[in-house]
Amino acid sequence: MMTTLAQSGFPEAMSSLTLFHYLFISAVMFTLGLIGFVTRRNLIVMFLCTEMMFQASGIALIAFSRFYLEYTGQVFVIFVLTVAAAEAAMALALVVLLFRRHETLDGSVWSLLKG
């Protein structure tokens, strides 16, 4: 029942777009974010990369939500967005503070957690 409902749920005009497309986009975005996070040194860019990964997961959640006609996923996305917004405010403030300390945005400067 679930599958029939879900498949019939997609509008006719977009029927060529399947769940796979959305998940693919999500995966690509996530991977890009990950690669960006690992390779870039600039704290702001790194932060933007994490945001990208967030949104990737959001896309996946919405896609599944639509696919299963379950709204839990969408609710979670709203949570994620809210957290992301709050986090953005916090993180950027932190970045500013860190910049003030060392006059650089290079993330590799900070290695205080070295054991």
Added chain:
Amino acid sequence: MVLLLLIVIPLICAGLIVFNPREQAKYIAAGGSLVSVVFGVVALAAFNWSQGGMDQLTFTTPWVPALGLNFDIGADAVSLLLIALTILLGPICVIGSFTAVVENQKTFYAWLLILQSAMVGVFCARDLVLFYICFEFTLIPMYILIAMFGSSNRRKASTKFFLYTFTGSVIALAGFAYVAWQHSVFTGEWSFNMAALGETARALNASQQAWVLLALMAGFAVKVPLFPVHTWLPLAHTEAPTAGSVILAGVLLKLGTYGVYKFALPFAPAAVLDYAPFMAVLAIIGIVYAGLICWVQTDIKKLVAYSSVSHLGFCMLGLFAVNSVGVTGSVLYMISHGFSTGALFLMIGMMYERYHTRSMKEVSGLGSKMPVWSTFMVFFVMASVGLPGLNGFVSEIMCLFGTFQSGPWTGQAGVTPGATFGMLGPVFAAFAGTGMIVAAIYLLYMTGKIVWGPTREPDDHHAHEVLPTDLSAREIGVLLPLAAGCLVFGLYPAPLMKAVEAPVNDTVAYVQSLNTGDTGRVMVWTAAHEDDHGSDHNADHGDTHTDEHAQDEHSEDHSGEGH
């Protein structure tokens, strides 16, 4: 209900302290603890002292019904007396700290009051989980008191105190959980009622009981502290602020002995009978060993701290003698030690406030400088030495009598159930008795240095800004109730003995009803363990023996009477 008030009042006052200006903190705390004292008196008056069983002044409300958890409090004479001790020490600690604590007063007094609530909770809990929560919760306030208000080495001391006692308690929790699980297996439902669990625990076989005893002792022996697991105590005591030391010596150590009395004895009676001689040996080693270590200390606070290890050895010895005299002596010891050692810590705190040192090498001969302080000091030292007529003697001699009595005296007039220690009873008493000599040595050594002799003060000593040279009226007021307590306790302890008679006799009966009268228990210990004498114990329970020793008849008589 009044017990609930005793738990809640300090909490409310702690809340008030947080939301009021700093200057008022100490007065709120003093007021709150004095109100507690009033309600404590009400509780003592409302109590029926001739009754055993932990079913007076009760208050019960469901907590987690699915697990059979209740917020269930109540008291018997022993716990009520310990509650009374806790509550009495409350205002003494608060008022005694008025000048000693100058920074972070709100934190200090709030946590002190919370600590009091937790301790009262431990003593009146009838639900195992409630007991355990309160038992563990005492650690947090104490940790903060030591870590924030202690002396130079306070971080190490507080961490060690927390981790050490916490580790022990977690093992005890495992023991409790095992018993609770067994209970659910037997009865099909979860319950954490202490009485119900006690029934279950007593039905376990000897080797199961041995494990339960081991687990419980892991928690309580650390707290007492018994000989090899005592090393946190001198450190914590030395570094703690005065009020912390008083509470620590006065009440927190008693959580351990109370735990042994309330859980180890009734939960694992067969195992207690088997292992009592070993526990006694540890206690006696503690008495002599810690006593001798006291002698070579130069820091008087450390000296008194080690003396607690030595003194509590007597308490454990009396408990594990498991006869009426010994256990009564032990219960009285819990209270009496709170008075005399608590007072000694206060005295040392008062000296420390004036001289900022506790070293006998730097300060001595205060007799002429501080005559009032010295008078109190000698008084409390004598109480601690165990001078007859003061509190220490009453409990100490009863612990020794109990130990002696649980020897091979089958059929003698003065002996009823229980040759718990077998042939070793009198030997144990004699060795423990040397602790009295050692106590005289180290305490008089300390007195000789600090009170008597030519006066010596630290080089950079100058008069305290606030405090007079000798004790102020406030300080005398703090000490007087303790001194009066020592004296009354020493001269007229009979009401206390009568008060704890019923519950103590019940507890003794639980254990001794399993005693087969085999006076050579310790000798045959290993053999007995390979046997299945656990089943013997169970069979003994409630049976009548016509062919056994007189001792068994005594015990049977007695268990009949106790209920």
Added chain:
Amino acid sequence: MTSISPTLASMADTALHVGSAPAWVLAIPLLPMLAVVLNTFSAIFRVKTKLPAWITIACLAGSFLATAFAFMTLSGQTNVATGWKWFDLSWGAGQGQQFIADFGFYIDNLTLLWMLFVTGLATLIAVYASEYMEHDVGKGYTRFFVAFGLFVFSMTCLVMGDNMLMLYLGWEGVGLCSYLLIGYFYKKPAAVAAAKKAFIVNRIGDLGLAIGVMLTFVHFGTLEYAQLFQSEQLAGYIAAVLEGRAGDVPLMAQLIAVFLMIGAFGKSAQFPLYVWLPDAMEGPTPVSALIHAATMVTAGVYLIARMLPVFLLSEWALPVVAWVGTFTALLAATIGMAQFDIKRIMAYSTVSQLGYMFAGIAMLSSVGGVYHVVTHAFFKALLFLCCGAVMHGFAGQLDLRKLSGLWHMKGWRVVSVGMLVGCLNLAGVPFTAGFFSKDMIIAEAFVTPGYGYSLLGWTLLFTAGLTAYYTFRVFFRVFTGPVQYEPGDEHHGEDDHSHDHAQDDAHGHDGHSHEDHAHGHDHFHPHPPRFAINFVLATLSVLAVLAAGLYFVSPEKHGWVGDMLEESTAHNLYTADHSAAAMFLIDGDAHAAHDTHADAAHGEHAAHGSILGFNPHEVMYYISAIFGLTGIGLAAYLHGPRGMVSGFLGNRVEAGKCRMDAVAKAFDPIPRWAENKWYVDEFYHFLFVRPLWVVSYIFQTIDKLLVDGLVNLFGYLPRLLGRGAQPGQSGVLHGYALSMAGGVGVILFIVVLVTL
């Protein structure tokens, strides 16, 4: 009073009737307590007058009067007055299922006897102390009298307590007061050390006592005298012993006496626990006189007298007591001979005389021992108080080499006469009280069968000679001869004013000013005692002389003391016939005495007892007189002044030189060793104190390294684990991100593998 009925059967079941005493007898213990309370208030209100002394004297006198009244109305009965319940615990209704000890008082002839001289002497000595301690008025004066009152209270508990825990209470209570009073001059390290030593050595004895009490409890199921002495169990044992079946008494019952004995040795300063008593002389002299000579130290004798029925059960206890007592008497006498500090000589003589008492009470008659307690209490208190007066007057001088000719000095006559009376008693010169009491003990030694008692008798006789020598050595050196003196070292002596000169001067000493001391020896004037001290010395001298009269009161019962003991537990059932046997010697009425005991046992004892073929009681008067007079003669020859009564005795012309010096040189190391107390203290220090101290240090090290080390090791293990994982933590952000991504990759890979 019933006459002696010495058949064994009737002795075994002498029924003890215990009544209840009228409430007023509680005044005997409570009045001293009242003095303590009132004096505590004096301390709180910082009274700067002699009020504490007057309070104490009044209360103690009241206590004495109450005792005297009790003696008149209650003697011959056994009564119990219960104050309140002290220990009260029961775990059943059966016999021995209670642990009960009342704060109650047991009054029979033995306690009355003891209380009479305790309260009487305490009152007199309080009067003495009111003058003696006056330089401390406003300072330690109140403290002194608080402890003094507390001592008398503790002593009443010890002597009158109606159970063994009360005895223990008093036992340790007097120990505390002794501690406080020895350490009265607490600025002197020597006094502090002596106080500590006294308490600790006593504690060793107390442990023995405690074990004895515990054994009594588990064995007889009670701690109360009334129940104990009425118990059929005890009566059965005694009957067994009297019938010669000592083996029927269980070992544990026999051990009771052995442990109690250890307690008695501690409190009464017997070998090997005697070492605290000589040092205890650091206390003020009234304390030495009351506590360390007359009353507290006799507590051990009291204990044995009180528990004599229990002691009779043991085959070894009493013989051991006799041997130890005799040995102590000899040992202490030899040390006393070589000392130069007169107070110390008196201290050793106390130890020695206590040895006599122990020997006496352990012999067949307890009467001799107890009689010696009474006579000794008077004359030794007198001797100490005289020494104290000397010390007081000469700024703490106690060295007999630096004092001479006090007899001839103005104002010292009362002291000199008092000293002479005391010395005559102590030396056992015929017709003095000390003579009679000592003879009784020594004669008993020859009468008592078995265990080499006659050797003990000869030793005691020899010791009596030594006693006479060292006693009169003091008298001849200090009181006769040319008038010469050196004041003592203020800082050393007990009249230590140095610690607070300003306050001292402010008080102003009427009659004799202490400022003199500060100006050195040139201006030193000894201040003779005034009325209070002289009055007490005179009274005590009279009493010491009169004590001899007690011997002639009711002679058929071996003197007044025998009369008193007969109605108490100290009445030696085993030999009741025998103590009467000694009696006919006094009035020579052998016929009458024979009538009172016509049993076989007497003949048996008499067969054992002979000294050189004579009846010991007959010849002892002469033999001991010979020994005593020889000792005195020797003292006169070696220490006497030139031109004494008979010209040839003595040639001393100055304080520090006499014939003895040459003798001492001839025997060189021995007198020095004796002066150093045979190095017993050093030996104890080496054998016990030092090793214990070392062990303590070892324990502390073990505690720190091993016990705590193990704990720290367990605490360290998790940390060690962390150290192992440490290199993984680079601190670089990208590293963490990569490893996280890698981790996710690995998980995904595994998931894929599994699902495929």
